[in-house]
Amino acid sequence: MKSTSSYHPQAPYVLGVDVGGTKLATVLATRTGQILHKVRLPTEADKGPQFGVARLISMLNRNMAETGVTPDEVIGIGVACGSPMDTARGIILGPPNLQSWNPVPIVARLEAEFGLYAQLENDANAGALAEWLFGAGKGMHNVVYMTMGTGIGGGLILDGRLYRGANGNAGEVGHMRVVLQGGPLCGCGKRGCLEAFCSGPSIARRTRKALRQSPNSAILERAGHVDQVTAEHLFAAARQGDALALHLVDETARYMGVGLANIIQVLNPEVIVLGTIATEQGGFFLDRVRRVVRAESWPQISEVVQILPSPLGEQVGDYGAISVILQNVAREADSDRPL
Amino acid sequence: MKSTSSYHPQAPYVLGVDVGGTKLATVLATRTGQILHKVRLPTEADKGPQFGVARLISMLNRNMAETGVTPDEVIGIGVACGSPMDTARGIILGPPNLQSWNPVPIVARLEAEFGLYAQLENDANAGALAEWLFGAGKGMHNVVYMTMGTGIGGGLILDGRLYRGANGNAGEVGHMRVVLQGGPLCGCGKRGCLEAFCSGPSIARRTRKALRQSPNSAILERAGHVDQVTAEHLFAAARQGDALALHLVDETARYMGVGLANIIQVLNPEVIVLGTIATEQGGFFLDRVRRVVRAESWPQISEVVQILPSPLGEQVGDYGAISVILQNVAREADSDRPL
Numbered sequence: 281m282k283s284t285s286s287y288h289p290q291a292p293y294v295l296g297v298d299v300g301g302t303k304l305a306t307v308l309a310t311r312t313g314q315i316l317h318k319v320r321l322p323t324e325a326d327k328g329p330q331f332g333v334a335r336l337i338s339m340l341n342r343n344m345a346e347t348g349v350t351p352d353e354v355i356g357i358g359v360a361c362g363s364p365m366d367t368a369r370g371i372i373l374g375p376p377n378l379q380s381w382n383p384v385p386i387v388a389r390l391e392a393e394f395g396l397y398a399q400l401e402n403d404a405n406a407g408a409l410a411e412w413l414f415g416a417g418k419g420m421h422n423v424v425y426m427t428m429g430t431g432i433g434g435g436l437i438l439d440g441r442l443y444r445g446a447n448g449n450a451g452e453v454g455h456m457r458v459v460l461q462g463g464p465l466c467g468c469g470k471r472g473c474l475e476a477f478c479s480g481p482s483i484a485r486r487t488r489k490a491l492r493q494s495p496n497s498a499i500l501e502r503a504g505h506v507d508q509v510t511a512e513h514l515f516a517a518a519r520q521g522d523a524l525a526l527h528l529v530d531e532t533a534r535y536m537g538v539g540l541a542n543i544i545q546v547l548n549p550e551v552i553v554l555g556t557i558a559t560e561q562g563g564f565f566l567d568r569v570r571r572v573v574r575a576e577s578w579p580q581i582s583e584v585v586q587i588l589p590s591p592l593g594e595q596v597g598d599y600g601a602i603s604v605i606l607q608n609v610a611r612e613a614d615s616d617r618p619l
Numbered sequence: 620m621k622s623t624s625s626y627h628p629q630a631p632y633v634l635g636v637d638v639g640g641t642k643l644a645t646v647l648a649t650r651t652g653q654i655l656h657k658v659r660l661p662t663e664a665d666k667g668p669q670f671g672v673a674r675l676i677s678m679l680n681r682n683m684a685e686t687g688v689t690p691d692e693v694i695g696i697g698v699a700c701g702s703p704m705d706t707a708r709g710i711i712l713g714p715p716n717l718q719s720w721n722p723v724p725i726v727a728r729l730e731a732e733f734g735l736y737a738q739l740e741n742d743a744n745a746g747a748l749a750e751w752l753f754g755a756g757k758g759m760h761n762v763v764y765m766t767m768g769t770g771i772g773g774g775l776i777l778d779g780r781l782y783r784g785a786n787g788n789a790g791e792v793g794h795m796r797v798v799l800q801g802g803p804l805c806g807c808g809k810r811g812c813l814e815a816f817c818s819g820p821s822i823a824r825r826t827r828k829a830l831r832q833s834p835n836s837a838i839l840e841r842a843g844h845v846d847q848v849t850a851e852h853l854f855a856a857a858r859q860g861d862a863l864a865l866h867l868v869d870e871t872a873r874y875m876g877v878g879l880a881n882i883i884q885v886l887n888p889e890v891i892v893l894g895t896i897a898t899e900q901g902g903f904f905l906d907r908v909r910r911v912v913r914a915e916s917w918p919q920i921s922e923v924v925q926i927l928p929s930p931l932g933e934q935v936g937d938y939g940a941i942s943v944i945l946q947n948v949a950r951e952a953d954s955d956r957p958l
Contacts, residue, residue, distance in 0.1 A: 421785070422784060422785050434885075436885075438777055438778070438782055439777070439778070439780070439782060441778070443777055443778060443886075444887075445761060445886060445887025445888065445920075446760070446761050446887050446888060446889045446923045446924065447887065447919065447920075447923050448887070449887040449917065449919055449920045450885065450886055450887040451885065451887075452884045452885065452887075452917070452920070453884070453885055455884045455916075455917065456880075456881040456884050456885065457877055457880065457881060457915060458799055459798070459799050460797055460798050460873070460874070460877055461873075468917065470915065470916075470917075534799070535799070538796055538799055541795075541796065542795040542796060542881060543885060545791045545792070545794045545795050546773075546775075546789065546790065546791065546792055546795065546882060546885065546886075547782075547784060547789055547885075548783075548784025548785050548786065548787070548788040548789040548790075548791075549784065549785055550785045576796060576809065577794075577809075578788065578791070578794065578807065578809075580703075580786065580788055581784075581786075581788045581791070584785045584786050585785070
């Protein structure tokens with residue numbers, strides 16, 4: 281923990297900033313995680329990072345002004361954003377959906393503006409912290425968090441703290457290979473990654489490919505045209521009992537289940553929290569994944585792991601941002617305990 | 620850390636016990652890991668655990684008597700053995716090669732006998748600790764250790780401490796699935812595990828299968844008969860340039876490389892230390908594995924990870940046993956540092 285005069289570990293409030301490609305959000309919350317005030321505005325990425333950072337500063341000022349909170353009542357400011365980034369120096373390095381923000385020394389800008397300690401973390405790690413402090417991983421020591429949206433990202437809480445790895449790239453669970461050779465090309469440049477089978481766009485692509493061979497499916501009725509097919513159309517048709525859709529959902533669950541089984545064989549966690557598609561589809565999808573995981577991992581490992589949808593859902597961004605700061609509070613409280 | 624009067628954290632020596640199916644070894648070492656005295660005797664598993672434990676006690680007495688060291692000069696006794704076990708209670712629960720030792724409360728027996736703190740750990744975790752404290756992972760924070768012998772076991776040092784997972788089963792890297800469906804049956808009951816392709820017996824089985832289809836190979840000349848073929852025959856023939864042998868070595872490196880790439884994509888370690896076959900075969904095999912890992916993982920992850928043979932080799936058992944105790948000494952020294 282950085283020790284500066286601007287870090288107020290005993291203060292009652294915390295600020296959080298969620299920087300996305302299309303929207304910016306800032307929240308003010310209590311130190312126990314109750315969100316009291318939120319501001320949300322479009323990023324307007326085309327206007328550049330100067331505009332965006334100025335907008336964030338005014339949003340944070342609104343968070344405080346409209347609740348009557350002053351900076352000296354705030355522990356610090358947590359910032360979550362997509363990778364790549366330099367977390368040690370607090371610099372955003374042009375994530376895929378916000379490429380003009382490169383470099384943006386967001387931590388230095390916020391610390392200078394508010395005189396408050398700030399910390400930057402990638403959004404997958406922030407999500408893992410959020411699920412551990414406030415979501416499905418609450419009270420547990422070993423939590424794997426996985427998003428299942430445009431991409432498959434992940435974050436790891438191991439032995440009660442965020443695990444970043446040698447240079448901050450731990451938790452890239454979406455880029456494990458689930459087939460030995462070949463497989464579809466992934467956005468990352470590799471082939472056969474879990475993400476190349478199970479992200480939203482990958483599910484849609486696999487569905488479109490299948491429909492071109494077997495167009496007689498309720499999926500097409502929902503989507504109208506094969507080019508319009510999304511993962512949502514697939515799941516809706518599967519719930520209706522459409523045979524092709526059910527086959528594709530089972531196949532998706534197989535890829536996910538094998539990927540999760542490999543993770544739990546190595547990490548033996550208490551919980552895997554799945555966000556986005558897995559949260560939206562709930563038991564209809566997760567029960568299929570759970571069956572594969574049980575068949576593909578040792579009983580003594582699979583019997584202690586829960587596979588749960590994210591209870592935070594779309595709020596994971598807000599909770600993630602504040603958790604970047606609150607993880608330190610949790611850890612300090614922990615180290616105060618007698619051994 | 621258990622706090623008993625029999626634990627001597629400042630003492631100059633440490634004792635280690637390595638319990639194997641065919642041999643027992645006990646060592647006395649300095650607290651910095653210099654092994655001063657070793658006793659090695661057959662386990663004689665058929666004589667049962669009472670005999671074996673009595674033998675261990677007499678071996679430990681010899682370690683001390685022949686060096687003139689007394690129990691109050693010993694930090695504690697580290698014990699390494701195969702799983703399953705109850706590490707918290709210090710009980711051996713009949714590992715595959717020592718099934719009659721079930722249950723053996725080895726920690727209670729040694730503590731009662733010597734009045735010294737004792738701690739039990741599975742041999743893969745002990746090996747990881749040994750490589751971290753004394754081998755290829757020295758000075759690093761994130762170390763993956765993998766054996767590649769009769770089975771493929773593993774242990775993880777993450778953020779500078781042994782990571783055990785929710786119930787002590789973390790690090791079972793040999794039982795990740797490397798093919799999506801099917802694959803050879805593994806000793807663990809699953810199919811398609813890394814171990815089912817790359818353990819010594821699995822390599823031999825794959826080689827024998829290939830030889831039945833293409834018997835015109837230098838492998839057969841070395842082994843004499845297809846039923847006698849071992850992994851060593853395969854590697855020796857490959858070094859000679861035999862085409863089938865080279866193909867099988869490349870295939871083995873592909874399985875290992877994909878498995879390692881998946882591990883580093885999730886854990887982003889500084890080093891993977893490979894024991895047994897990988898140590899024996901050195902660069903001839905490891906360079907092939909390294910090429911696969913580089914092709915199958917992100918540059919920012921693969922460029923920070925070294926893939927190294929175990930420098931401890933057959934001594935990993937001795938170093939592992941003392942490391943079970945010395946990990947605590949290392950951690951206490953670490954926590955004495957100002958934050």
